[in-house]
Amino acid sequence: MRLTRRGVAVLVVALLCGVGGFAAGYPLFQALAGLSVGAVVAAFAVAARRPRVDVRRDVYPDRVERGKPALARLDVRHAGGGFTARDRCGPHVRGVVVRTDAVYRYELPTTSRGKHTVGPLAIERADPLGLVRNLVDTGDTVTLWVHPRLHPARPFTGGYRRHHHDGPTTDQSPRGSLDLREVREYVPGDEVRLVHWKATARTGKLMVRDYADPDQPRFTLLLDTRHDKGFEEAVEIAASLLHAGVVAGRHGRLLTPCGADVTVRGGVLGARRLMDELCVLDVRPGSALPARPPGSLVVVTAGPLDAIAPLRPDVVFSLGGPGEVVGARVIWAPDAERAVRWWNEAVR
Structure with missing residues (x-):
C-alpha cells in the first residue's frame, strides 16, 4: 500500500495549511488541514479492503521446454466493475485487465529455466480520489516447470548391461x-x-x-555444476542426451557434484523425472566431484579437463575449451546445439 502523487500532494498541502493556520490564527486553514488528513486516512481504509473476487487458475501445459509457449487460464467471477491486476510467473510480472466475469487466457514467459510459481493474482485497489493504491493478492497458485531446451540427439549406445549378481543389492x-x-x-x-x-x-x-533384468543397457551422465560460465548450455546438453537415451528405453542416471543423484528406468515418465530435476539445478562452485560410478560415464563440463581425467570417462562434452582426456572421446563446442550436432555425427 502506498500513496500516489496526488496523495503526497494532499498531505503536503495539509501540512502547510495546518502550520500556516496555526501560526497565523486562521481556523479555516486548520480545518482544511484536518479534512485533507481525514481524506488520506479514509483512502487507506478503502484501499485496504480485500476484493470479493473468485479467481481460479490453470496452466497448460504445466511442463514446457524453455522458449516454448505456455498459457495461463484465469476464470474470474464476481469481478464487479472490473479492475487491473498483475499476475506473477517466477521473476516476471504481467498486467491483466479484467472487465467482466469471464475466462481470460494469456501467454506466460518461459525464457528462464526453473520451477516457477504462477500467481497469486495481485489486484490493484485504489480509493475514488486516487490518493492511495494497494496490491491485494487473491486466488491460488500453480507450478510451471520450464524444462531445459532439448536438441535432437542420438541415444548413448555404450551403456553397460548389468547382471543381478554384480555388486550389492541397492535401490538402483x-x-x-x-x-x-x-x-x-x-x-x-x-x-x-x-x-x-x-x-x-x-x-x-x-x-x-x-x-x-541382466540385459538392461544403462549409462550415467555427470553434469558439472561447479562453473557458472556456460552452465545453461551444459544443462541443455545433459537434458538432450538423457532424454534421448531414456525415451529410447535405456536406464539413465543423472549425477552432479552438488548432490543430485537420480536413477530412472527407460520411458516417458523417467524422462520427465530427469527433466524436473534439471529444472532446479543451479551452480555450486564449492562442490567436489563424486567418485566414479560403475559402468559407462558421460561428463558434461565447462571447466578444465584435467579435473575430469581421474574419473576415466568414456565421453566428455567440453564447453570450456578444447583438450584431451586419456581414454575418452572429447567433444568440444561453444554451445549446446553444436555439441549435440557433432555428437550425432560422431556416433552415426
Whole structure:
C-alpha cells in the first residue's frame, strides 16, 4: 500500500495549511488541514479492503521446454466493475485487465529455466480520489516447470548391461525381469503372483520375489555444476542426451557434484523425472566431484579437463575449451546445439 502523487500532494498541502493556520490564527486553514488528513486516512481504509473476487487458475501445459509457449487460464467471477491486476510467473510480472466475469487466457514467459510459481493474482485497489493504491493478492497458485531446451540427439549406445549378481543389492539395481534378485518383505503395490509362500511360512511375514533384468543397457551422465560460465548450455546438453537415451528405453542416471543423484528406468515418465530435476539445478562452485560410478560415464563440463581425467570417462562434452582426456572421446563446442550436432555425427 502506498500513496500516489496526488496523495503526497494532499498531505503536503495539509501540512502547510495546518502550520500556516496555526501560526497565523486562521481556523479555516486548520480545518482544511484536518479534512485533507481525514481524506488520506479514509483512502487507506478503502484501499485496504480485500476484493470479493473468485479467481481460479490453470496452466497448460504445466511442463514446457524453455522458449516454448505456455498459457495461463484465469476464470474470474464476481469481478464487479472490473479492475487491473498483475499476475506473477517466477521473476516476471504481467498486467491483466479484467472487465467482466469471464475466462481470460494469456501467454506466460518461459525464457528462464526453473520451477516457477504462477500467481497469486495481485489486484490493484485504489480509493475514488486516487490518493492511495494497494496490491491485494487473491486466488491460488500453480507450478510451471520450464524444462531445459532439448536438441535432437542420438541415444548413448555404450551403456553397460548389468547382471543381478554384480555388486550389492541397492535401490538402483535393475528390476523387472525373470532373474531372481532377492526375496524381500511385501510392500503395498507388489503383485500378489510374486508372493514367495515358502519364505512367508518360514518367516511369518508376507514375502515376495524381486526380479532383476541382466540385459538392461544403462549409462550415467555427470553434469558439472561447479562453473557458472556456460552452465545453461551444459544443462541443455545433459537434458538432450538423457532424454534421448531414456525415451529410447535405456536406464539413465543423472549425477552432479552438488548432490543430485537420480536413477530412472527407460520411458516417458523417467524422462520427465530427469527433466524436473534439471529444472532446479543451479551452480555450486564449492562442490567436489563424486567418485566414479560403475559402468559407462558421460561428463558434461565447462571447466578444465584435467579435473575430469581421474574419473576415466568414456565421453566428455567440453564447453570450456578444447583438450584431451586419456581414454575418452572429447567433444568440444561453444554451445549446446553444436555439441549435440557433432555428437550425432560422431556416433552415426
